[in-house]
Amino acid sequence: MKPGKYNMLFFFVLLLVVTVQPVAAQRGRPGGRPAIQRPPAGGGGLNRQPMHGGAVENNDMHNRNVNRNANINNGPRNSNNTNVSGNTVNINVDRSHDVNVVNNRNTMVQRNNIATYGRPPYVYGGARYYCYHPYVYHPYRPFYWGPAWHPWGFFVAALAVTAIVVTVENEKYHYDQGVWYAQSGGGYTVVAAPVGGTVTTIPSNSQTVVVNNVTNNYYGGAFYQKDGTTYKVVPPPAGAVVDNLPEGGEEVKIGNQTYVKIGETYYQPVKVDGKDKYEVTQVESDK
Known part of the structure; x- marks a missing residue:
């Protein structure tokens, strides 16, 4: 063989070796994937790029999941505290205007001589309940006297210019x-009319109630007696029959009878001239 042919054969064998060796190395790994380039010692792998399917990519995905979960767990938790445009609203009730008022000034009763009652009292639990009219039950339905009237406990931020100041036993009230x-x-805050409070006018739709030849004017749960040109708040007179009771009362079961209690005053349901009314009850101890 001529020297030129040897040279060509040698060149062909060398080219075959160079080409086959990397392929063999690639086939030597499972799946034929290239070997992972290990980072140099000393932590130089912080800036490496993830390689598809490799350990670096898996670690990167784990970090992303950890960060995402941390954001979810540490995010704002306001599902139960929706204050704007939500279905759940926190309501803060302002009780700063609550006021403690001695309402028993008009819960005492002007007593009658029990001899004037022509019928025996109802006796139960060590007490006697005197009324002129027989007991006829009807449900307690609070009455509304109109837009200018408000029940006990009603709160207003400001009063009308028609309100006046009335001082009773060194305590200042406003009346309107x-x-x-x-x-x-x-x-x-609306309170019970204080006994002794004196005003020059009362509502024109007050009810006239005569007890023991004494004329009383009844309005909104309060009794007034005229004294010259003024009207003075008085305790409820026993035996007075009124058409309606205000809010703030409660039905109280006493034996077989049910009374409406407002403050410490008991009102017995009665029927007069076919109409449901209430009579101020005189309660005496049976001891």
Whole structure:
């Protein structure tokens, strides 16, 4: 063989060796995937790029999941505290205007001589309940005297210019159109009419109630007696029959009878001239 042919054969064998060796190395790994380039010692792998299917990619995915879970767990938790445009709203009830008022000034009763009662009292639990009219039960339905009237406990931020100041036993009240107010935090709260409170006018739709030849005017749960040119708040007179009772009362079961109790005053349901009414009850101890 000529020298030129040897040279060509040698070149062909060398080219075959160079080409086959990397392929053999690639086939030597499972799946034929290239070997992973290990990072140099000393932590130089912090800036490496993830390789598809390799350990670096898996670690990177784990970090992303950890960060995502941390964001979810540490995010704002306001599902139960929706204050704007939500279905759940936190309501803060302002009780700063609550006021403690001695309402028993008009829960005492002007007593009658029991001899004037032509019928025996109802006796139960060590007490005698005197009324002129027989007991006829009907449900307690609070009455509404109109837009200018408010029940006990009603709060207003400001009073009308028609309100006046009335001092009773060194305590200051405000009176307007049959309603009595006591100043409380940031406004005024409706209270029971204080016994002894004197005003020059009362609502024109007050009810006239005559007891023992004494004329009383009844409005919004309060009794007034005229004294010259003024009207003075008095305790409820026993035997007085009124058409309606205000809010703030409660039905109280006493034996077989049910009374409406407002403060410490008991009202017995009665029927007069075919109409449901209430009579101020005189309660005496049976001891």
